[in-house]
Amino acid sequence: MKASWERKTGKKIIRFQVDGAGELESHEFISTLEKMGIEHNIVPRYEHWKNGKMEQVFCTIQGRMLAMLTAAQLPLTYWGEAALTAGFLFNLT
Numbered sequence: 001m002k003a004s005w006e007r008k009t010g011k012k013i014i015r016f017q018v019d020g021a022g023e024l025e026s027h028e029f030i031s032t033l034e035k036m037g038i039e040h041n042i043v044p045r046y047e048h049w050k051n052g053k054m055e056q057v058f059c060t061i062q063g064r065m066l067a068m069l070t071a072a073q074l075p076l077t078y079w080g081e082a083a084l085t086a087g088f089l090f091n092l093t
Helices: 002-009 027-035 053-071 076-092
Strands: 015-019 039-043
Touching: 027 039, 053 076
Parallel strands: 015 039
Antiparallel strands: none
8 A cells, every 4th residue: 555655646655644543553553654664643533633734635525525415405325425526526626
């Protein structure tokens, strides 16, 4: 996965930042990151604004997703399709 992302972006991964939820905090995973020379940062739970650029992208996609559902008068059960479409359109622009 690391090689794939670095190849796609043309940039080296130097930091892996997660919230404090715990899904990605196993000892094996953290030691693997350290072996690769990747810094592991944990942002406190419920403080999403500290995630920086990525959180801004999520907010933008969520806003567009809700706008599409509202404009099409669709129920929230279609949020997955709307999120994929919003993400696709975000990447195009």
